[in-house]
Amino acid sequence: MKPGRFFGTDGIRGLYGHYPLTPQGMWSLGVALGRWILDHDLANPFVFIGKDTRASCGPIEQALCGGLGSCGIPTISIGCAPTPAVSFLTRAHSASAGLMISASHNPAMYNGVKIFNRAGEKLSIDQEHTISSYISEDHDDEHHYGSASTPIHGGADYLKEYQDFLIQNTEPLPPLRIVVDCAHGVYSATAAHILQEKGAEVVDVLGANPDGHNINAECGAVYPQRLAHAVVHHGADVGISFDGDGDRVILVTADGKIQDGDQILALLAEKRFGTHHAFIGLDTMATGQEQSKSSPSESCGVVGTVLSNLGLERFLQSKHIPFVRTHVGDRWIAQKLKELGWTLGGESCGHIILADALPTGDGLLAGLHALHHIGMHIHRHGHGAQKDQGLFPIFQPTPSAMVNMTLRMPQFFQHPTFLDYYQKIQSQMGENQRVLLRPSGTEPLLRILVEGASQEFVSHLAQTIAKDLDEQQCALEDQRV
Numbered sequence: 001m002k003p004g005r006f007f008g009t010d011g012i013r014g015l016y017g018h019y020p021l022t023p024q025g026m027w028s029l030g031v032a033l034g035r036w037i038l039d040h041d042l043a044n045p046f047v048f049i050g051k052d053t054r055a056s057c058g059p060i061e062q063a064l065c066g067g068l069g070s071c072g073i074p075t076i077s078i079g080c081a082p083t084p085a086v087s088f089l090t091r092a093h094s095a096s097a098g099l100m101i102s103a104s105h106n107p108a109m110y111n112g113v114k115i116f117n118r119a120g121e122k123l124s125i126d127q128e129h130t131i132s133s134y135i136s137e138d139h140d141d142e143h144h145y146g147s148a149s150t151p152i153h154g155g156a157d158y159l160k161e162y163q164d165f166l167i168q169n170t171e172p173l174p175p176l177r178i179v180v181d182c183a184h185g186v187y188s189a190t191a192a193h194i195l196q197e198k199g200a201e202v203v204d205v206l207g208a209n210p211d212g213h214n215i216n217a218e219c220g221a222v223y224p225q226r227l228a229h230a231v232v233h234h235g236a237d238v239g240i241s242f243d244g245d246g247d248r249v250i251l252v253t254a255d256g257k258i259q260d261g262d263q264i265l266a267l268l269a270e271k272r273f274g275t276h277h278a279f280i281g282l283d284t285m286a287t288g289q290e291q292s293k294s295s296p297s298e299s300c301g302v303v304g305t306v307l308s309n310l311g312l313e314r315f316l317q318s319k320h321i322p323f324v325r326t327h328v329g330d331r332w333i334a335q336k337l338k339e340l341g342w343t344l345g346g347e348s349c350g351h352i353i354l355a356d357a358l359p360t361g362d363g364l365l366a367g368l369h370a371l372h373h374i375g376m377h378i379h380r381h382g383h384g385a386q387k388d389q390g391l392f393p394i395f396q397p398t399p400s401a402m403v404n405m406t407l408r409m410p411q412f413f414q415h416p417t418f419l420d421y422y423q424k425i426q427s428q429m430g431e432n433q434r435v436l437l438r439p440s441g442t443e444p445l446l447r448i449l450v451e452g453a454s455q456e457f458v459s460h461l462a463q464t465i466a467k468d469l470d471e472q473q474c475a476l477e478d479q480r481v
Contacts, residue, residue, distance in 0.1 A: 003291075004149055005444045006020050006025075006029060006117065006128075006131075006132055007128040007131075007132060007466060008326075008441060008442060009117055009120070009329055009441030010104070010111055010114065010122075010329055010330075010331060010444065011112055011114040011123075011225060012104070012112050012113045012114075012443070013030070013103050013104075013110060013111070013112030014110065014111075014112065015055075015109055015110055015160050016056040016060075016109060016110065016111045018211075021039065021056075021111050021112070021342050022062070023059050023063040024063070024065035025063075026059075026064050026067070026113070026256070027035060027064070027067040027137055028067065029064065029065040029067060029113065030064040030065065030066060030067020030068040030069075030070070030137070031067040031068075031070055031071060031135075031168060032067075032075075032131050032132070032134035032135045032237065033047075033064075033067070033068060033099075033115070033134075033198050034068045034070065034071025034072070034073045034125075035069060035098045035133055035134045036130060036131045036329050037073055037097060037350075038071060038073070038366045040096075041096045041118075045073050045074075045096040046073065046074045046075070046076060046096060046097060047073055047074070047076070047094055047096055047097045047098065047099075048075070048076050048078060048086055048089050048090050048093070048095050048098040048099070048158075049061060049065070049067060049075050049076070049077050049078070049086075049097060049098070049099040049100075049101070050077075050078045050079070050080070050081035050082075050083070050085060050086040050098075050100050050101070051079070051080060051081070051101035051102065052080065052100075052102040052103075052186050052215060052244050053080055053184060053185055053186065053188070053210035053212060053215050053244065054101075054103070054108050054111055054213075054215055054244075055108070055110065055212030055472040056101070056111045057101045057102075058374070060101050060113070061077065061101055062112070064099060065077075065419055070269075070348075072262065073096070073277075074152060075099075075152065076095075076153075076158070076162035077152065077153050078158045078159060079153070079159075079191075080186055081158075081159055081162070081186055082186045082187060082245060082246030082247070082362070082363075082364070082367065083100045083102060083104075083114060083186075083245040083246055083247045083309075083310040083360065083361075083364075084164075084246060084247055084360055084361065084362035084364075085159060085162040085246075086099070086100045086114075086116060086163075087116050087120040087121075087312065087358060087360040088099040088120060088162050088165055088358055089122045089161065089162060089282040090118065091118070091119055091120030091163075091359075092118075092120075092161070095118065095119060095415070096117055096118065097115060097116060097118070097185060097339065098115070098116035098120065099113055099114070100113070100114040100245065100246035101113055101114055101247045101383060102107065102114065102118070102186075102244065103347075104245050104248075105134065105216055105220075105221065105222045105244060105245075105248060106216065106244075106246065106442075107211045107215070107216055107217065108190075108212070108214065108215050108216070108217070111463070113259055113428065115128075115131075116189045116360070119139075119347035119359065119368050120358065120359050120360065120369055121334060121338075121359045121360070122139075122330075122331040122334065122422060123361060124335075126241070129392075131134075136301060146248065147415045151257040156396075158231075159190070160415065163190065163194060163298050165465070166194060166364060166365055166368065166439075167194065167197060167198065168197065169301060169357055169365070170365065170368040170369060170372065171357075171368075171369075171372040172198055172199045172241075172372075173198045173200045173371055173372055173375050174194070174199070174372075174373070174375030174376055174378065174379045175199065175200075175201065175379075176199075176237045176238060176371060176374070176378070177200050177201050177203050177235070177236040177237045178195055178198075178199065178200045178201065178203065178236060178240060178371070178376045179202075179203060179204045179205075179206065179230045179231050179234055179235070179236045179239040179240075179241055179252075180192050180202055180204070180205045180206065180208075180239070180241070181204070181205075181206040181219055181220055181221075181224070181226065181227040181230075181239065181240070181242070181271075182193065182208045182215045182220065182241075182242055182389065183207045183215060183216050183219050183220020183221065183222070183242055183243050183244050183317045184207045184208070184209060184210040184211070184216070184219060184220070184244070185210065185214045185216065185220065185242065185243065185244030185246060186213050186219070186244065186245055186246045186247060187242050187363075188207070188208040189208070189327065190212050191205075191240075191242065191364060192208070193366075194287055194364065195240075195371075196276050198368060200375075203234045203236050203315055203359045204228060204230055204234055204236075205226060206219060206230060207220055207241075211438060212333075215437075216243060216244045217288060219241075219361070220241050220242055220243050220244065220245055220398075221243040221248040221249060221349075222240045222334040223244055224239075224249075224250045224257075224258050227239040227241050227250075227252050228252045229256065230251060230253075230257055231253075231254065231256055231380070232255070232449075234398070235254075236249060236254065237254050237374070237375075237378055238252065238253060238254065238371065238374055239251065239252035240252075240361075240367050240380075240439050241370065242363040242364065242367075243363070244351070244376070244453060246362070246363050246364060246452050247329070247330070247351060247360065247361040247366040247371075247394060248349060248350035248351055248361065248363050249264065249282060249350045249352060249363035249366050250260070250264075250350045251263070251264060251367070251370060253391075253392050255279075257392065257393075259393070260348045260349070261345075261346050261347050261348045261349055261350040261351060261352060262304075262308055262309045262312045262331040262348045262349070262390060262395075262397070263303060263393055263394050263395070264346070264352055264366065264370050265304070265312065265344070265345075265346040265352060266306075266312055266315055266316070266394035267370055267373055267374075267391075267392075267394050268344060268352070268354075268366070268369060268370060268373075269302050269321055269323075269344055269378065270319060270394065271320070271345060272300070272319050272330075272343075272375050273300045273301075273319070273344075274301075274319065278409065281336070281380030294421055300321070300322075300342065300343070300344075301319060301321060301323060301324065301340065301342045301344075302316055302322070302323050302324075302339050302342070302344050302345060302346075303324055303325075303326060303333050303336045303340070303342060303344070303353075304323060304324070304325050304333075304345065304347070305321075305325055305326055305327065305329070305332070305333065305347050306328060306345070306438070307323050307328055307347065307348055307436070307449065308325060308328065308348060308399035309348060309397045309398055309400060309451065310394055310432065310434055310438070310451050311339065311395045311397040311398040312395060314395070314398075314399075315394065315395035317452045324340070328347070328412070328438070328441070329347075329441070330347065330351040330353060330360060330361040332346070333345040333346065333351070333353055333466070334353055334355065334359050334360060337353060337355045338355070338359070342355070342408075343355045343356040344362070345358045348365075349386055350363065352365060354367035354369065372476045374391065375481070377391045388455045396424030398451045398452070399436075399452060399453065399454055399455040399458050400449065400450065400451045400458055400459070401449070401450050401455070401458040401459045401461075401462040401463075402438075402448065402449050402462070403447075403448040403462040403463060403465070403466045404445045404446070404447055404448070404468060405445065405446045405448060405466045405470055406444060406445060406446075406470075407439065407444045407445060407473075408444075408473060409473055409476060409477060410444065412446070412447060412473050412476070413437065414436075415476065418437075418469065418472065419474065421468065421472065422437050425465065430451065431451070432450075433450075433451060433452040434449075434450070434451040434452070435448075435449065435450050435451075435461070436448075436449040436450075446469065447464075448462050448465050448466055448469075450462040451463070
């Protein structure tokens with residue numbers, strides 16, 4: 001068993017029943033994590049562990065607790081809980097680590113483990129590498145696997161602590177009629193209650209009947225179309241949806257239009273920072289290059305990713321709000337925010353980080369902040385057919401197209417033929433055009449993103465690039481035969 005096969009782009013994720021998402025593999029991970037903790041934390045070490053609603057979470061939790069227990073590390077199970085709750089509790093109680101068993105927005109047949117350090121941050125690449133170095137083949141021997149360790153259960157009290165944190169760190173909501181979609185995930189039993197406690201009227205709750213196999217199934221933040229229909233049907237002011245583990249949020253306005261993470265990020269940035277902060281140079285913003293450091297006067301900027309829409313970048317530029325891009329994934333956003341001393345970042349998929357409150361994405365926390373601003377807007381402009389006018393869209397998105405191409409050659413994106421083609425395409429892009437070619441972190445796919453002046457242009461160019469690259473890949477395969 002190769003240690004490097006454990007960690008991917010966001011912790012550990014894969015099909016349950018396939019290594020390392022097996023009881024034996026998870027026991028090995030528990031042992032490795034336990035050894036890592038003992039090397040760094042000798043004073044009363046313990047670990048929080050939470051999980052989403054997948055049927056496979058139970059066996060994984062048992063195996064992880066067994067591996068940790070074999071090292072003498074006790075675990076506190078908080079049961080079904082949002083990923084940000086694990087981050088919050090780990091930091092609040094100075095736990096040695098926090099574990100979240102979830103495959104986030106993926107279907108129920110997948111699962112995974114996200115690991116947080118004592119500060120509630122996702123592990124760095126170096127930390128993952130160190131833990132991987134503790135994993136050896138003998139951890140999977142049958143005579144090792146199966147060590148019993150029963151976690152300490154304290155879910156209700158700890159979840160109440162997290163919910164109190166949400167309620168105390170957000171503004172009250174003006175009267176709003178809201179539809180909620182919980183993706184049959186971790187917020188199924190709590191989101192509506194928290195929204196009501198903040199002052200909203202929840203007129204319908206979708207995706208709140210988890211059965212172990214329906215998490216994210218055509219619902220939630222990944223599939224907001226059903227929410228959009230329900231918002232219009234009920235005449236609601238707004239809809240809010242989460243993914244299965246609660247770290248993403250997508251909104252729907254009263255007219256049934258879906259507002260993604262880029263729109264939410266623009267709303268929060270405008271309300272937080274406005275036009276009162278230092279202007280970052282056009283050359284830095286236009287290129288979207290990562291920024292290495294920030295002066296104290298530029299402490300209020302926004303971190304996006306290479307997938308953030310060009311329209312968001314131009315909008316923030318118009319508001320004199322600094323903007324930088326980083327790799328895809330909320331771990332990289334959090335790392336860049338910490339480096340720059342900024343507090344707001346996010347992705348179009350709905351990961352929004354409010355770093356002054358929590359160092360990881362929290363769908364409900366970000367959603368409560370956004371709903372407050374939406375409610376204030378409606379309070380000022382009145383309910384009715386025009387209630388969203390002047391609010392969304394916060395910016396006009398640049399037309400974009402995304403095409404996935406199968407990678408039959410795993411390292412094709414590193415081949416000189418590919419690199420030369422990519423450089424040529426980029427050299428042909430105008431000021432308001434962009435092309436991004438990147439391998440998927442979870443599937444054997446090349447993701448092709450094109451942004452430009454018209455939908456017709458970007459769709460045609462994305463398909464052309466996919467066709468050209470597939471032909472090049474086939475030609476290289478033929479040469480190898």
